[in-house]
Amino acid sequence: MSRPVPTRALRAAALLAVAGLVITGCSKSKDDAASAKGATKVKIEITDDGCKTTPSSISAGAATFEVTNTSASKVTEAELLQKSGEIVGEKENLTPGLSGTFSLRLEAGSYTVYCPNAKTEKATFTVTGSAAAPSQDPAVKTALDQAVSGYKQYVIAEVDKLVPATKQFTDAVRAGDIPGAQAAYAPARYYYEEVEPVAESFGDLDPDIDARLDDVEDPSQWTGFHRLEKALWADKSLAGMSPIADKLDTDVAKLKSLVATTDYQPAQLANGATELLNEVASSKITGEEDRYSHTDLSDFQANVAGGQKAFQLLVPALQKIDPQLASQVTQEFTDVLDALKPYQHSAGVFVDYSTVSDDQRRVLTQKVDALAEPLSQVAAKVTG
Template sequence: MPISTTTPRVLRATGLLAIAGLVATGCAKSKSDSAPKGAVKVAINLTDDGCKPSPASVPAGPVTFQVKNVSANKVTEAELLNGDTIMGEKENLTPGLSGTFSLRLNGGKYQVYCPNAKTEKTDFTVTGSSATPSQDPAVKAALTQATTGYQAYVIAEVDKLVPATKQFTDAVRAGDMDKAKAAFAQARYYYEEVEPVAESFGDLDPDIDARVDDVDDQSKWTGFHRLEKALWQDKSLTGMSPVADKLDADVAKLKTLVATTTYQPAQLANGATELLDEVASSKVTGEEDRYSHTDLSDFEANVSGAQKAFDLLKPALDKTDAALSTTVNTQFAAVLAALQPYKQGNGYVDYSTVGDDKRRVLTQKVDALAEPLSQVAAKVNG
């Protein structure tokens, strides 16, 4: 699937669910090696000069990329490209942080891409061809059910997103501030559940969900957060109708794209991990909904989307690693329980009223889930 590589993203966790053959795992805080068995390891050190892979050529099959930000202040991510397609990536790596992603690669010419480096792209070669991994028939059947189930889930949630967004944008076009504010969090909830899928479609996610610090040209800033700023900070919807119109069009485009998108088992697990990364990098910090302070709604949506992906994989994971399955399931329950004190009516309290000590507790719960969850993709890769 063609993915635009012309718009660097600023410290935003992303997922790449819609690319056939993708198996990405790991998070920056992971303490364990979740590489598939027998994977060749490739080191990528981020510097402001570039990000050369070592070795620069590997045989086809499972490959784990170990990415570390050695000294880069301008570079925070590394991506593996096949043409314009992002095959896998690790983001949000400030100096000293590291992370991994794993792929099952076929032979061919690739590039390692690190936006904003002096040399942004470096060639990477995969030789030979990759055989389909052998798998226990019962596990294979369970994983097939998981992927078809996830496809149906994504389609269903985007089907809810379209009218919920229109309810929000209709209020914006009508200049009804109160109604627009009331509809904002619910529309975003459906989007945040499946955000890693949207992120796989090039510039579609930035168009829908970019924050002010994600765009260089403010005149081209569109999407939910542009309207959020108008509502809560600018306190005026003047000139926002074109932004509302574009948001409707972008959400409609997402609906068209997900209708034909299929998934690999490890993609579900990676998407779940990316959703947890989203919580840690922007929801817990309060950066995501900085004007409306509806971050906890997004927080719950991210966790809900991650849990759905995991629940679909759980029957297979129960067979391949029952202990890990139990651990992840327990930690999901702990995260959701930690959110309960902040429930208010059909939503959540204003996140600006949640103190730093309470935010630290939420962070600890998310971290406790993210570490074992990052191991799941390797377990369902066959």
């Protein structure tokens, strides 16, 4: 979820601390491993006044952004926006003391570094000149081209499933069928959670679809899945919810039209997979994501499955670049999904997350953390 209010990330960190869980940031050695070979390094320091970007202008080509939050209390993320407003790279959920990286190949142009909730939220970032084609094994280039093509088709296919699944959910809402809507809620969200980083790149579309109550300044403007979740499980009434259901259908249809024309670069697949793991750590494991329905484990699985798909498409290239890393990440994905199995009743149906103990959540966190660290290195490997 992009553009959160600051209390969300801070509360998530507090919940993890209470449960004795840990989300790790990148140490210096991890940052070095996550830097693309030959890439220009750009440091972004998150502060409450604004994000300090050094340098603020670079030459076109591979770039690794190292984002650090030393002490900012109001700002927890930094985004790199194209002139169109589309997010091309980001690090979020960085509470004080945490850092992270993302790598990209950038063409010449004017970009914006956006730090939501800072005193000065936006600053210009400039890319000049023209980038030389990366020196790559032709077999690696072919594998990467196939990866991005395959990911585009995957996203289109999952959003194609999201549209009717959402309509089944919203039809039940409009009919006032609370049990039917409750049953359709998690299955519809599953398809969304698989491709959430793509949805996040389209400005306000993700908040319109997926915002939680704390993510909106004016509760009367709150829309999307979680507004309906509250009506179903907390309010136990669907009175007045038809317009919210209608807007959700419209927003999902808009997402479908946007993904049909969106292209990707290999690093975006890897960055997106990493962000999906960060979503698990920051909101699924804490129980914050689906706080009324307690269907968090379905979203958890969808995030991991979506990240795994993006990674699997990169594996043929990564096996040629760094076979040890490819093998390690493959095994860690398997371990995370295996850790979920004891909580699954049947396909897509999990236990109520409120029944999962702190000790059990700690084990899940350890599995996610073991995957997140090597996965964060993949973008750099496929960018150079």
